[in-house]
Amino acid sequence: MSNKNTKINWLNIIVINEFQNLLDIQSLKELSLVSKLARKKSENILFEYIALSGNKFNFIDSTEYYDFFIELFFSPLKSIMSAEIESLRKRLNIQQEISDINRSLIGIKKFAKSFYLEEVGRAGFYLFPTVYNLNNLTVLNLRSCVISFSEISNIGQTLPNLREICLYCVYLIKSPSDISSREVFVFPSNLYLLDIYCCKVINNAVLSDPYEFLFSKEFTQAAHNDFKLPPISVPSLKNLYIFYNNLVERDLREFLEYNPNLEVLNIEYFYSNLISSINSINSLEFRYLTRFDSSISYFPINSITRLKINVVNTNYYDSIKKLCSLLPNLEYLYFNFSYGDTFQTSIDNFIEPVLSNLFKSKTLELVINESWPVDSDIDDEDDIQDNLISIESIDLAKFSSINTLILECDSSTLCNLNFNNCKTLKRVKLLANDEVNLFKFKDKFDSYKNWKFNFSEYIARGYKL
Numbered sequence: 001m002s003n004k005n006t007k008i009n010w011l012n013i014i015v016i017n018e019f020q021n022l023l024d025i026q027s028l029k030e031l032s033l034v035s036k037l038a039r040k041k042s043e044n045i046l047f048e049y050i051a052l053s054g055n056k057f058n059f060i061d062s063t064e065y066y067d068f069f070i071e072l073f074f075s076p077l078k079s080i081m082s083a084e085i086e087s088l089r090k091r092l093n094i095q096q097e098i099s100d101i102n103r104s105l106i107g108i109k110k111f112a113k114s115f116y117l118e119e120v121g122r123a124g125f126y127l128f129p130t131v132y133n134l135n136n137l138t139v140l141n142l143r144s145c146v147i148s149f150s151e152i153s154n155i156g157q158t159l160p161n162l163r164e165i166c167l168y169c170v171y172l173i174k175s176p177s178d179i180s181s182r183e184v185f186v187f188p189s190n191l192y193l194l195d196i197y198c199c200k201v202i203n204n205a206v207l208s209d210p211y212e213f214l215f216s217k218e219f220t221q222a223a224h225n226d227f228k229l230p231p232i233s234v235p236s237l238k239n240l241y242i243f244y245n246n247l248v249e250r251d252l253r254e255f256l257e258y259n260p261n262l263e264v265l266n267i268e269y270f271y272s273n274l275i276s277s278i279n280s281i282n283s284l285e286f287r288y289l290t291r292f293d294s295s296i297s298y299f300p301i302n303s304i305t306r307l308k309i310n311v312v313n314t315n316y317y318d319s320i321k322k323l324c325s326l327l328p329n330l331e332y333l334y335f336n337f338s339y340g341d342t343f344q345t346s347i348d349n350f351i352e353p354v355l356s357n358l359f360k361s362k363t364l365e366l367v368i369n370e371s372w373p374v375d376s377d378i379d380d381e382d383d384i385q386d387n388l389i390s391i392e393s394i395d396l397a398k399f400s401s402i403n404t405l406i407l408e409c410d411s412s413t414l415c416n417l418n419f420n421n422c423k424t425l426k427r428v429k430l431l432a433n434d435e436v437n438l439f440k441f442k443d444k445f446d447s448y449k450n451w452k453f454n455f456s457e458y459i460a461r462g463y464k465l
Helices: 010-014 017-022 025-046 074-082 094-105 124-133 149-153 210-215 249-258 272-277 314-325 343-355 381-389 438-446
Strands: 049-053 114-121 139-148 164-173 193-197 200-202 224-226 239-243 264-270 283-289 306-312 332-337 363-368 404-409 427-432 451-455 459-464
Touching (some): 094 124, 283 314, 332 343, 343 363
Parallel strands (some): 114 139
Antiparallel strands (some): 200 224, 427 459
């Protein structure tokens, strides 16, 4: 029998009365109504997040919500971005493609709360204006793309409901006729978080020909400057994250002085000159600390309760001690050690002196990016673990005021901890950043009296009984 004769025409079957008599039409109607109602109820969740991406949204990994990402314009965009033939200029119709996107957004624009534009390069200059269809946006996230400088400088007028703005490796283009400046920025009146990472400004870019703009090599060689924070007040702003290579301390201090309402500050370099400008900050995080001038007296900063320093080594010890001495209300302290002394030496010469002046400190989190020495003549894995455990124990008794200790380091350091004499310590979280002999690991910590531990592959959590 041929394939042609075996094909079933379901349309003919559906209209047959005998077939319809076998169906429970009422149940089908009810099921259809339930399905329609479910779709209607889920619209605000399904279309809460909208993204245009050259990477098919692999930059987002969220399990907390039922996120649904609409992939618009991906295939046409991909062909435009990868094409290298001159004939493309004749059939390149940017406005038509943008109009198609705008039509696609009509039915869902009222549900959208977050918009992501990522890895689209120069095409972002034409794609970004589609965001103006989404009147209820509260989150804007731009990554690795190019947009007009004026789109950001006027963002408070065009997207007034935004509460979060994240700009990651974004190039802001100013044409010769663009007279906008950093002094006339307008941010949304309810802006709560501003996150800027390595953004640049390109001046005097000629944009008359879309093809030349999208594919010209000259654009990649255009002179650019670091984006600077505008000297304006944003009363609603509470969280500021700012990173770029040549952040000028003066510009940052000026912005902080305009915004004494900030509560969270995350920067790359912390300068001692900023101390007088952070009296409202509750949480301070930075990578590098510049040297403090020992001849200057600084006033205490009573507002800061959390301090996180992501690069700590012996060169910064004195400056960090000085800074911590100015934070009498500090409750949480995080140090990431890049290199330097052994852990016990760091405790004796650095951590203990810091903690001795922090009477309200409750949580200490340490990351140690170095390993204890291991006898090079030992090859067997079990013998290596035995050798590590036999190293001189690390006494944590000087962590006098700490209730919670979080420590990430090599397994040798973890296996040699001794916190029996820590009177105030109630909880520990220990994370190994290398291979662990779990049986020896458990034997070590189960030997502690009045402590209960739970173990996973690389983590031990302990609670004092």
